[in-house]
Amino acid sequence: MQGRVVIVGTGHAAAQLASSLRQQGWQGEILLVGEEPCAPYQRPPLSKDYLAGERTADNILIRPAAAYASHGVDLLTGRRVLSIDRATKMIALDDGQQLSYQKLALCTGARARPASIRGVGSPGVFYLRTLADVDGIRANISPDKSAVIIGGGYIGLEAAAALRGLGMAVTLLELQERVLSRVCAPEVSDFYSRVHREEGVDIRVGVEVLTIENDGGVKTVVCSDGSRFHADLIIIGVGIIPNVELAEACGLAVDDGIVVDELARTSDPDIVAAGDCTNHPNDLLGRRVRQESVPNAMEQAKTAAGTLCDRPVPYQVYPWFWSDQYDLKLQIAGLSEGYDQVVLRGGKDRQRGFVAWYLRGGRLLAADCINRPKEFMVARQLLARKLAVAPATLADETIDPKNWLS
Amino acid sequence: MPLIHYVEANGAEYEAEVPVGESVMQGAVDNMIDGILGECGGVCSCATCHCYVDEDWFDKVGPPEGSEQLMLEMVPDPEPTSRLSCQIKVTAELDGLIVRLPVSQY
Numbered sequence: 001m002q003g004r005v006v007i008v009g010t011g012h013a014a015a016q017l018a019s020s021l022r023q024q025g026w027q028g029e030i031l032l033v034g035e036e037p038c039a040p041y042q043r044p045p046l047s048k049d050y051l052a053g054e055r056t057a058d059n060i061l062i063r064p065a066a067a068y069a070s071h072g073v074d075l076l077t078g079r080r081v082l083s084i085d086r087a088t089k090m091i092a093l094d095d096g097q098q099l100s101y102q103k104l105a106l107c108t109g110a111r112a113r114p115a116s117i118r119g120v121g122s123p124g125v126f127y128l129r130t131l132a133d134v135d136g137i138r139a140n141i142s143p144d145k146s147a148v149i150i151g152g153g154y155i156g157l158e159a160a161a162a163l164r165g166l167g168m169a170v171t172l173l174e175l176q177e178r179v180l181s182r183v184c185a186p187e188v189s190d191f192y193s194r195v196h197r198e199e200g201v202d203i204r205v206g207v208e209v210l211t212i213e214n215d216g217g218v219k220t221v222v223c224s225d226g227s228r229f230h231a232d233l234i235i236i237g238v239g240i241i242p243n244v245e246l247a248e249a250c251g252l253a254v255d256d257g258i259v260v261d262e263l264a265r266t267s268d269p270d271i272v273a274a275g276d277c278t279n280h281p282n283d284l285l286g287r288r289v290r291q292e293s294v295p296n297a298m299e300q301a302k303t304a305a306g307t308l309c310d311r312p313v314p315y316q317v318y319p320w321f322w323s324d325q326y327d328l329k330l331q332i333a334g335l336s337e338g339y340d341q342v343v344l345r346g347g348k349d350r351q352r353g354f355v356a357w358y359l360r361g362g363r364l365l366a367a368d369c370i371n372r373p374k375e376f377m378v379a380r381q382l383l384a385r386k387l388a389v390a391p392a393t394l395a396d397e398t399i400d401p402k403n404w405l406s
Numbered sequence: 407m408p409l410i411h412y413v414e415a416n417g418a419e420y421e422a423e424v425p426v427g428e429s430v431m432q433g434a435v436d437n438m439i440d441g442i443l444g445e446c447g448g449v450c451s452c453a454t455c456h457c458y459v460d461e462d463w464f465d466k467v468g469p470p471e472g473s474e475q476l477m478l479e480m481v482p483d484p485e486p487t488s489r490l491s492c493q494i495k496v497t498a499e500l501d502g503l504i505v506r507l508p509v510s511q512y
Binding site: 016018019020022023024042044045060062063064067071294295298299302317320322324329331373374376377378380381402405 | 432435436437438439440443445446447449450451452453454473476477479480481512
């Protein structure tokens with residue numbers, strides 16, 4: 001456990017990997033190198049309280065920049081890794097530096113999926129993925145102005161909530177027939193649509209955006225059905241794609257993400273990978289997955305660090321996610337993909353909190369818990385312990401969910 | 407600056423100076439203490455910053471409330487002095503606080 005570990009990337013996985021390497025006994029050099037100009041920061045607040053102006057760049061840092069140095073971790077920011085030479089175990093940086101590594105960790109993350117819309121490059125049009133993106137958005141926020149958000153996924157909805165909170169007029173355009181269509185049941189989509197409409201967001205579904213026209217400041221979003229929406233600010237949130245190019249170019253296995261095993265090892269024994277960029281096996285789900293979440297980044301990074309320190313602990317955890325919008329805390333346990341039944345606990349039409357349980361063949365796959373933290377925690381345990389609960393029981397509000405675990 | 411003592415499940419002990427106003431979770435993350443994850447960044451969504459407050463300190467720290475309490479009922483291995491450390495704000499009065507960390511956060 002001597003020599004230099006180079007961690008490519010400065011996101012959540014990278015920051016956790018550095019910390020876990022030190023804790024698990026790596027005594028050699030640890031170098032984090034990433035393109036972004038600042039120390040690792042938390043990405044989730046970007047579409048929530050950082051966008052809303054309630055937090056500063058300093059207080060979304062995962063830890064203060066000085067904390068890396070004080071634990072012997074070198075941080076090289078604003079530097080891009082151009083290539084990896086696996087034969088000589090060297091990486092080349094965009095400033096001409098060549099660095100050797102004993103072990104390499106790829107935490108290259110993901111980037112905003114480009115939208116095929118004409119005029120995307122206009123001023124005042126932003127993706128929402130990085131701190132720089134959101135600083136650009138914040139400079140265009142004004143209570144008397146209007147915003148159009150393209151994409152009704154979590155990023156789009158969270159941004160809509162933040163901008164409404166700042167008094168902007170917000171229109172949200174979604175290509176599919178409902179918001180959150182890729183990740184939620186129609187019942188959950190309906191709930192979020194209702195709440196956003198109550199909060200004053202103009203949600204339009206089944207709308208394909210073709211062009212953004214820019215007429216000196218005010219922009220117009222033109223859709224395929226001829227509808228036009230004027231906006232001072234446009235935010236595009238149509239998903240992310242994993243950054244796999246470095247891995248691909250040096251011949252590592254890549255298949256919808258950098259292919260790793262349950263110990264976060266790539267096809268090269270000296271290279272591990274963790275986070276949004278990986279495609280990994282999950283025995284609990286019985287298949288390989290690529291996940292886009294902070295918990296996945298951090299927990300897989302811990303496994304990767306353990307692997308490098310000869311303390312192998314397989315990464316086998318049920319996925320979970322969260323999303324904060326207005327006074328709604330959504331916590332999601334499991335992956336709902338492939339469900340054939342949805343059971344609701346609590347009323348989605350009146351209250352601001354309920355649970356949607358997702359089942360397949362009577363077996364629990366996932367739960368969307370809105371302002372229901374206890375059910376969320378129970379759902380995680382039900383999944384981990386493969387416990388079955390009858391649908392009628394899941395729906396029964398008179399039963400304390402705690403009883404299902406005994 | 408208040409000194410917080412973190413005791414990992416394997417017995418490893420760490421001391422960290424944590425500024426007043428910062429959370430006990432953030433103090434662990436800042437100091438690369440791995441027994442606390444804090445995946446959600448401190449918004450009480452994940453319960454991966456579970457700790458056991460030393461009994462002598464529990465009165466000063468106080469009990470959990472609201473969603474923290476509901477989540478703590480369901481964490482692995484809860485105890486009467488369990489707290490989510492992101493919800494414990496460090497004050498001058500907590501100088502010397504001892505928290506023990508669970509075997510696993512998930």
